[in-house]
Amino acid sequence: MRAVVMSGYGSYEVLVERDVDVPKISVGEVLIRIRGCGVCYRDTIVRRGFMRAKIPVIPGHEVSGEVVEIGDGVTGFSKGDLVASLIYIHNPRDPSCGEGYENICRSRVSIGEDRDGCYAEYITLPYWVLKRIGDPGDNPPEAYSIAACVVGTSVRALKTIGGVSRDERILITGAGGGVGIHAIQVAKALGARVIAATRSSEKADLIKRVGADDVILYREGFSEEVRRLTDGEGADLVLDTVGGPTLEQSLRSVRRGGRILLIGNIDPNPQRIQLGLVILREIDIHGVLNSTSRELGEAIEMLRKGLVKPIIREIGLDESMVREAHRILESGGSIGRIVITPGKK
Incomplete structure (x- = not known):
């Protein structure tokens, strides 16, 4: 073969x-x-x-x-x-x-x-x-x-571990990638409001078409725009598909008492994390493995029913x-x- x-x-x-x-x-x-x-x-x-x-x-x-x-x-x-x-x-x-x-x-x-x-x-x-x-x-x-x-990991993150409920505000990083573009659809099927972050203007239209409520096209950071879109509070949950390069911005984008789910990391090198932010805001950080x-x-079933295209x-x-x-x-x-x-x- x-x-x-x-x-x-x-x-x-x-x-x-x-x-x-x-x-x-x-x-x-x-x-x-x-x-x-x-x-x-x-x-x-x-x-x-x-x-x-x-x-x-x-x-x-x-x-x-x-x-x-x-x-x-x-x-x-x-x-x-x-x-x-x-x-x-x-x-x-x-x-x-x-x-x-x-x-x-x-x-x-x-x-x-x-x-x-x-x-x-x-x-x-x-x-x-x-x-x-x-x-x-x-x-x-x-x-x-x-x-x-792709889809199963998103289901595990958002439903099994994240317990996403209707109308929760969810930020998805790397929204145009293989996981991100499908995680948007899983989140919408669960009734969430989705804020999608991407660096690529070429991906923005498709991200919107698959269901994102708001699309942030950024160069340096996205946390300020996330807070603007959430009346200054931050997202209830951040699904970070990128890892190291976006982790600090994810920490600054989530509300006090919010959750961050890490399901990908494109930089395999060790990362620094601002523990003060995690402690003072009681942020829950959870890894998700497939x-x-x-x-x-x-x-x-979601693919078969057309809930995820x-x-x-x-x-x-x-x-x-x-x-x-x-x-x-x-x-x-x-x-x-x-x-x-x-x-x-």
């Missing part, structure tokens, strides 16, 4: 197209013909060596596809099923991997890092990390590659296209999610 392999750590040249064997299924696994593989900013962080992986490795953890072979011990799936996957493989026998904790358990294995991922035509995965898509509705199957890492099986199911750009399984996708992500130029579709040129 064709695959783009990460041959080492470094620049884009370590992403190399190769012919490799179709993986063989083990007990409890299925073989999936990949329909879509999202290209996540995390992939670029791994490629640059800030997060470790087995080398060589096929990157990619955002996968949707069709079940084509079923191993012994698999229940609940049939050949031809369209499925989407979690990004981590948990051990069902590990007590730390109980329901709701699959994403943070001690024995988890990262798809596309600890084992081969979805920059390929086929992938094997344990059946317990999969959810059936069923009727994909108006979306192509490849669109469901964003279910776990989604669990429950949120993956909710994300699929996938904003994706499809590319082929091609060395040059994948390298360019990494470059675009690192430059901040991606609008929505770039998705590798192996069956298309």
Whole structure:
């Protein structure tokens, strides 16, 4: 099969197209013909060596596809099923991997890092990390590659952890990126008022069209404009998809007693935080790591019902296209999610 392999750590040249064997299924696994593989900013962080992986490795953890072979011990799936996957493989026998904790358990294995991922035509995965898509509705199957890492993470942040209620004022940073543009839609489905912050004038119109109530186009900071839009109080909740570069502004944008949810960080270097602001304003800061099986199911349902419309750009399984996708992500130029579709040129 064709695959783009990460041959080492470094620049884009370590992403190399190769012919490799179709993986063989083990007990409890299925073989999936990949329909879509999202290209996540995390992939670029791994490629640059800030997060470790087995080398060589096929990157990619955002996968949707069709079940084509079923191993012994698999229940609940049939050949031809369209499925989407979690990004981590948990051990069902590990007590730390109980329901709701699959994403943070001690024995988890990262798809596309600890084992081969979805920059390929086929992938094997344990059946317990999969959810059936069923009727994909108006979306192509490849669109469901964003279910776990993009939409599911937003559901976990805003609903499961954030407990967002109707009419709460939410600020979303990095609003035009792969997570941000879909988090806006999740927040609106929960009844929130959304303030979206972006540096890109090219993304502002789309951000507004997907549902943001207010769009802040900024160069240096956005906290003053957030406070103006909230009668001087600040946002009830900040969903920060950027991390280090926006964290201080996020702290200054949230109201007293408000919440900040960190779901992304484009700068893997250590960050400084103004603890005085956190203490004096009783700000609740909470990390969010992807989604669990429950949120993956909710994300699929939101996509299927049209509550979240996938904003994706499809590319082929091609060395040059994948390298360019990494470059675009690192430059901040991606609008929505770039998705590798192996069956298309």
